[in-house]
Amino acid sequence: MVLEKESPFPSYIYNVGKLRSLLIKSYNKNSSISRALPKLFDQLKCLRSLDLSWGSIKELPKEIVKLINLRYLKLSNNHDLLELPETLCDLYNLQTLDLTRCRRLQKLPSGIGKLLNLRHLDNWETFGLRSMPKGMRRLTCLRSLKEVVVSDGCNGNKTFTLGDLANLSYLRGDLKIRGLGNAGDVTEARKAKLHNKKDLFGLTLNFDSSTARMCHEDMILEALQPPGNMERLEIRCFNGPFWFPSWLNSSALAQLRHLTLGNCRNWTLLPPLGELPSLESLQISNMNGVKKVGEEFLGLRKEEGKTSTPSSSSPMIAFPNLKSLRFSNMVKWKHWINCEIPSTRVAEMDNAIMPQLQSLDLQSRGKLKALPHYLQSRGN
8 A cells, every 4th residue: 555645644544454565655844644653553463564765754653563563664765763763673573674864863773683584774874873783783684784883982882893793694785884983993893804795795995983083094994805706895084094905906806896985085196906807997086195196006016117018928908997987186186197118119008008998087186287198099
């Protein structure tokens, strides 16, 4: 049954005892839908699926506990929802809880660890969350968890930590970890064992912080090595020293197709990303310390003062599959260095750098005035 109402439900709606699925829409912000829900829940003892998305709900009533057979609960895009009742944690059959874009949601119920059958917790863009309950470590059946929030430690041992991620062995798809700037314990990052989560294909590591920065961000980034089959990776707001994690290379990330690097403020050079064999799209933004992009970016190593270049016997290709490259807000960027090669080999080198490139996007590129010859020759 689908209800699209701007006012409380008419009386005949409450005779719905045999319903298995119910979707309610209320686009009026002044709707009294929240007040009408308790009476409705009294009648829905058989309900399996409830969609209250876009419902202008400010408070989910504690009577939700009466929906004991509920498997699926969608609360996405309720922008005024601040918290969830503890009684929600008594819905032992619940398998999916969708909180997508509940942006003002401030906390999850402390008893969430009782939802042992929960498979999917969709909490994408729940910006109001500053921590997660410790009990989440008990949700070992979780298949999808969109965001993990690392707290500032103000609540002691009552919050979910990076190390607790190790318990969630079956996570798959995409995962974002934010608040990594709050993580001062490298041991917890190592306990997470992200590299063992073989069903994860997308990972965002956001080192934003709600407190003063800790001093171990480089060690934490090193400990959070993604699994080898990772296809999408983002690293944002890294404020550690000028240093690249050892796993950011062709052997550890051979299947990586999409990479985003943003706000790594202390990096003065870019990693040797040209080594990544499967990389198709690359976005780099807000690298305020980068003044030049040179051969190190291509992954062309120097030996005895000479740059390794393609040869007829063993051709070397930098960014062999890159199709899209975007730089934005590179305020100090001045030089994009040409490779130091003999003029007789320029054409050969041009074909060995980004041979598949289709899109080059330069936005707010600082003082950069010229492209390297391997891009100029293509008319970009």
